[in-house]
Amino acid sequence: MTDTPIESLSYEAAREELVETVRRLETGGTTLEESLALWERGEALAKRCQEWLDGARQRLDAAGESADREE
Template structure:
């Protein structure tokens, strides 16, 4: 399990890596942490991971929308 000091920077994480780490954070929070400080650190990391995943999903949606628009454009011109 990754400790708080071994965490990779968010920018280096793929969507899948961030999602998996977020799942680990949730499990650790549900089990209860030994200290309030650790719980707060886990919560903050979880929030950052959730934002990172959201950014990945928004970016993927933009790419899909752009791909759909580019494939729809020639069909509209043919009409």
């Protein structure tokens, strides 16, 4: 787990860290406190990934609408 602010992560970096976080949670061997911290970070990372995907969808939709108007 890194201390990098989640809002500064690219989609790829957030997704990679999320995958690693899930792996660590599934593997076990952490204290309850560590597991909770991993879970919270994982939730925030998943939200960040969804924000990136939502933004990409909006951009694609806007580009499609723009192309339709030009035709």
